Amino acid sequence: MINADPQELAKFGELAHRWWDPESEFKPLHQINPLRLAWIDGLCPLAGLTVLDVGCGGGILTDSMARKGANALGIDLSTKPLKVAQLHAMEAGTANVDYREIAVEALAAERPASFDAVTCMEMLEHVPDPASVVRACAELVKPGGWVFFSTLNRNLKSFLFAIVGAEYVLKMLPAGTHEYARFLKPAELAAFAREAGLELHSAKGLGYNPLTQRYSLNSDTDVNYMIACRRPA
Template sequence: MALSNYSCRFGLKSIPNGTVNLFKIFERFHYGNLKRKFTSRSIDPDEVKRFSQNSSKWWQTTDYLPLQRMNSLRVPFIVNSFKSEWFNRGSKYDSEENIDSIRFPLKDLKLLDIGCGGGYLSEPLTRLGADVIGIDPVIENIKSAKNHAKISFKNSEPKLAYKCCSIEEFSSDPNNQNSFDAVIASEVLEHVEDKASFLQNSIACIRPGGFYIITTINQTLLSYFGTILMAEYLLRLNPIGTHQYEKFTPPEVLDLILEDYKCRVLKRQGMFFNPITFQWSWCDDQSICYALLAIKN
């Protein structure tokens, strides 16, 4: 747990400025170590291999059911972000409240879903009116997503496209730079090698004033117990080896990386998965999973 969390954990309403500076120094040191640790690439070949082997399970089994059920939180989180006072839709969007905007609250918004997998999040965002591009470095995932989209949208022409590539490759195209109203990385960061590079290239695709929306796993003993020991080894909710503790990211560290690349964090919220009901809920505790909303300056 990062030191600055102690003020919240123990109910302290204020802490001396000097102490805050010590917290910042510690967090910067931790971030520096993290940034140096991941220097080669954002894609881990072992992760690609594992997801390739499990690609048939996206829509055929319940292996990824917890991830699919997360849509009950992350889809409203995304929609409500665009309804907030932080978002400036600009003159090209219809600002009037009408039936169309209620049915399709993401209409005309251009979204990038990084690490889209089988399309669990890309599809519902498309149904809500967004123009969605889903990218994933695993070709088998992209094939699964495309095949399912053909079934889901068989009577319509969705504004949904899938591409097999890394975020580094995608952001290197000038047409993709500064062009998306939001970039979404949901349950992806915990599988990334070079987090600083991943975030930098992701942010390059967001237009100024656009959003970066992230859901990921904190780096705490509780997250290790919940997402690895319980979810993988005891309850078998995920295949063993799905997560590595060293790849988890403390929110304070993530805030600092985003800040370095000109993104300001607007909101962060804890998430909790109930393994008995298989339902997700929001919570104040961010020690296991959390969602984050940031805006590009």
């Protein structure tokens, strides 16, 4: 059994051609990417590292890590976004980036302890078994390496902000982008990480100001949040 939801893959596949349009449904990803890239690169300088981006979609983060000097591999199970990512890399002339259609669990069996850093951003809330993804990410990173996750908290505030606000009021995302029941509390994600043998390093919240239409990193993990982990050396 592949740890993926066919409806989720189809949903993002249908939007694939708009992935690199900064004014499309993917505008929030384009806006937050510089923030999360800077946070990752600040903790784990990417230049010269071998990095893996799990659930890469159209490759926004993967491409930007390669442009920071990393040797980047992006993986996903949705065919159309991967083709968009490959086409963008060709058109933009991005060096040191590659993409594969493979499940993270399958890649973990094929290439354990192969990457200096693994990122899995905005993906855990879209899969049936997020703990399996966390375990695979832990297996893929080298001892001493970094693993970064981002997802959505599960509480009333996140429901109001991330679903009601973002999808129905501000229409920043297509209605139905997220399923509240799949959101993960930070304590749940931290437990998955510890069970996978990772050590938690730090966490960051991601806030949005609807007046300025700008995102910022902060310490509030009530809605969108990221965590950094390390595999013990």
